[in-house]
Amino acid sequence: MLANQRQSKIYELIKQNGAVDVSALVKLFDVSVETVRKDLLFMENSGLLKRVHGGAVKQSEMKNFENLSKRNEENADLKKELSKKAMQFIDEDDYIAVDGGSTAIFFVEELKKSFKKLTVVTHSKYVFDVLSNCEGFNVILCGGHYFKEENCFYGQFVINTLKQLHVKKAFIFGSAISLKHGIFDFQKDLLDVQTGYLECADEIFILADSSKFEKTGLLKFSDMREDFTYITDSNISTDLKNMYLQNKIKVVS
Numbered sequence: 001m002l003a004n005q006r007q008s009k010i011y012e013l014i015k016q017n018g019a020v021d022v023s024a025l026v027k028l029f030d031v032s033v034e035t036v037r038k039d040l041l042f043m044e045n046s047g048l049l050k051r052v053h054g055g056a057v058k059q060s061e062m063k064n065f066e067n068l069s070k071r072n073e074e075n076a077d078l079k080k081e082l083s084k085k086a087m088q089f090i091d092e093d094d095y096i097a098v099d100g101g102s103t104a105i106f107f108v109e110e111l112k113k114s115f116k117k118l119t120v121v122t123h124s125k126y127v128f129d130v131l132s133n134c135e136g137f138n139v140i141l142c143g144g145h146y147f148k149e150e151n152c153f154y155g156q157f158v159i160n161t162l163k164q165l166h167v168k169k170a171f172i173f174g175s176a177i178s179l180k181h182g183i184f185d186f187q188k189d190l191l192d193v194q195t196g197y198l199e200c201a202d203e204i205f206i207l208a209d210s211s212k213f214e215k216t217g218l219l220k221f222s223d224m225r226e227d228f229t230y231i232t233d234s235n236i237s238t239d240l241k242n243m244y245l246q247n248k249i250k251v252v253s
Helices: 003-017 022-029 033-045 076-089 101-115 126-132 156-163 190-199 238-246
Strands: 019-021 049-052 056-060 094-098 118-122 136-143 143-149 152-154 167-173 177-178 182-185 199-206 219-222 228-231 250-252
Touching: 003 019, 003 022, 003 056, 003 238, 019 022, 019 219, 019 238, 022 056, 033 049, 033 056, 033 228, 049 118, 056 238, 076 101, 076 228, 101 167, 118 126, 118 219, 126 136, 126 152, 126 250, 136 177, 136 190, 143 190, 152 167, 156 190, 167 190, 182 190, 182 238, 190 219, 238 250
Parallel strands: 094 118, 094 167, 118 136, 167 199, 199 228, 228 250
Antiparallel strands: 019 056, 049 056, 143 152, 177 182, 182 219
């Protein structure tokens, strides 16, 4: 098989699965590791993919920002599924921080059903309104300037409050995730709040439905980190998940 034929097939595979594995390509094409690596290097230089340890992932697409009301309608089943999966990492009487956004709607519903006693820190008015009515839940609202379009608070008052708090776990809802580039969101003021959660928690959980993987956004709030746990839904491809795991990124789906 000629090099351009191999590369065309590799491109088809990476579009379909989101990632390709060097060892699997060696077996598929019956060629050397060096040949596959040359193919991937050529394709990366052509802007067709991004090489990572053990293989390559598709070229990250730029995700467009949508308002909260529209995001609330998108991928509802996937957000519900990943929210259920996240419950396994929470203990009764735990101390957690919860981000805002569309995934929060499904996350707090699972919290209500799964636990009787929790301490929850949040800047989301929606999260506060729902959980403050739950007997046994101690909810701490980090207030400041009100961001009406996102139904949450932001600004230095929120950041100062987070600096005085410490939680065991923070659950942050990323807007775009890229193995090569990091974790992204779109609102600068809310980005500072998410960074505050990263600094006040012992463990970090990044929640994002599968449509947000191998995407980038306008603003990066963190590199991909081995000590984070990434929770998504079962729609993520096996190849892409395995490529993350090969790069020591723990993905739960």
